[in-house]
Amino acid sequence: MPRSTRAARKPDRPYHHGNLRRGLLDEALATIRAEGVEGLTLREIGARLGVSRTALYRHFADKRALLAGVATEGFRTLRQQLVAAWEEGGRGRAAFESMGAAYVRFAVANPSHYRVMFGGFVNPKACEPELTAEAAGAFQALVDALAALQRDAIVRGDDTVKMARFVWAVVHGVAMLGIDGQLPEPCGVEELMRYALERLRTGIDAAERASGRRRRH
Amino acid sequence: MPRSTRAARKPDRPYHHGNLRRGLLDEALATIRAEGVEGLTLREIGARLGVSRTALYRHFADKRALLAGVATEGFRTLRQQLVAAWEEGGRGRAAFESMGAAYVRFAVANPSHYRVMFGGFVNPKACEPELTAEAAGAFQALVDALAALQRDAIVRGDDTVKMARFVWAVVHGVAMLGIDGQLPEPCGVEELMRYALERLRTGIDAAERASGRRRRH
DNA sequence: GGGATCGTGTTGACATCGTCAACATTGTGG
DNA sequence: CCACAATGTTGACGATGTCAACACGATCCC
Known part of the structure; x- marks a missing residue:
């Protein structure tokens, strides 16, 4: 029957339906978005692909496995x-802050995906090794950046992973607030992110800290 | 029929079933937990209460309204x-950090509820005014605390709401990381929270900031 | 070249779920 | 005492995820 206007000269067309x-x-991502x-719904994405409901x-x-695949991507x-x-x-430091902005931008631009x-x-319980690997990869990008900043003595010499978790928590929290609509306008996220990056650098304490308390090792 | 061992001398028993x-x-919260x-599932909580499925x-x-009620509480x-x-x-400052710990403790102790x-x-869109009001109340507790710290010149004099949003993002992010099991052990959350509170105070910059750059107004 | 075989997609069916309409029951006010 | 509203019940319906059995298609092995 009309397999729609597909199934053409595509070289990587392993079997009946092209990949x-x-x-x-x-399609799942499009629907989610x-x-x-x-x-x-599984039936709908099947129908939308011109394929039966249980084909997937x-x-x-x-x-959940399909959702895990979407999350992995x-x-x-x-x-x-x-x-x-x-x-x-x-x-450098500007690049680091650009990373933070990119993170929040991704979350706000794709809230459902996020x-x-x-x-x-x-399930975070290693049920999906590919998912955990990819998530760890994204986190590693942040760790690497922080390690570079540490090498240049731009940020503290704390345990890198722990500091990365902290930074991750900050951007994740800002993104969540933006997604949940708990911020005034949609563009309020970027303003909050700017402020968050500033306070991430200097902290929220009243600015009276002398240069003591240095702890380099 | 046996209405189970209920329907007794309870004073606040408006109609058939007591409240x-x-x-x-x-029951919904217990099931979720x-x-x-x-x-x-609506049917199950109905059955568990000895009541028919559509009673609710x-x-x-x-x-969603039931879930909104659970969220409100x-x-x-x-x-x-x-x-x-x-x-x-x-x-004081210790109380503020105790607040942060309490927040994360709540989230980790009740992950599903959170x-x-x-x-x-x-829906965040004012569909449930009671929910948004209660959420705003919880946020207000943080704003009030921050305002007090500002009065005592313990934290910066920035816009209080904006700073509160930042702090909220931090604790929310830490809580989320803990809930998602992306932290080594369950107790890793508290350690991360301790570190986060420290960096929340001083920031992550290398400790070489002089006392200049003061901006009190 | 021709079956065996595995990968891939289809149909039928089932249990479960949220929800609505109609009905039953119970407490309350006139 | 009786209408009436509040509360709970039964029946039913459409939608959904998923399994079992079957059908098609390519590939492999002799």
Whole structure:
């Protein structure tokens, strides 16, 4: 029957449908982006791909597995944007703040996708090794940047991973506030992020700290 | 029929079942706590209360409305614990840090409940005025504490709400990391929180900032 | 070249869920 | 005492995730 206007001269067309797994991930992400995570239904994305409802069970064990795949790709994209911001920004302090802005920008631009990544829809318990690996990769981008800043004595010499977790918490929190609409306007996120980066540097204490209390080792 | 061993001399027993709305909220929270948000089913909590499945539609318009109620109570509890930590801690810097610890403790002790509050299951768009009011109340506790610290010149004189948002983002981010199991051990949250409070005070910059750059107005 | 075999997609069916409409029951006010 | 509103029940419906059985298609092995 009319397999729609597909199935053409594409070289990588393994079997019946041209790379269904790819299409499933794309279509799922599109649906999530349009209608939110709750609006995702397996039957609909099957129909939208011109394929039956249970076809995806040959590529994903579960609905959660599909969501895990979407989350995995989200972490991959996020890492790419973080690394790009870091490298294009000159790998200095400005680049670091550019990373923070890129993080929040990603979250605000793709709120539903971001929620799939962090909303607890996927088991963090190593059920999906690829997911945890990709998430760790995105985090590693932040760790690497912080380590570079430490080498240049721009930031404190604390335990890098611990400091990275702190920074991650800050940007994650700002992104969450922005996504949940708990900020005045949509553009309020960027203003809050600017302020957060400032306070991230100097802290919130009243500015009377002398240069004592140095602890380099 | 055996209405179970209830319906006794309780004074506040408006109609057939003794305060069903209260029971629904409690049972829903218990189920969520035990099986997560996804495991909540209206039929099951009805059965667990010895009541039919559609009984709750007399008290909540929707499943989302029930979840909104659970979230509302979560914000109320959270605010109470925040205020308690602040007041019992002496309303000083130590009390402020105690507030942060209390926040994260609440989130880690009730991860599923916390997720209902922030997981996007409820519309932030003023659909539930009581929910937004209670959430604002919890946030206000933080604003009040920060304002007090500002009066005592313990923290910077920045815009209080903006600084409160920043602090909220930090504790929210730390809590999220802890809930998602992205931290080594369960007790890793408290260690990260301790570190986060330290860096919240002093920032992450290398400690060479002179006392210049003061900006009091 | 022709079956065996595995990968891939389809159909049918089922249990479960949220929700609505209609009905029953219970407490309250005139 | 009786209408009435508040509260709870039953039946039913559409939608959904998922499994079992089957059908098609490519590839491999002799």
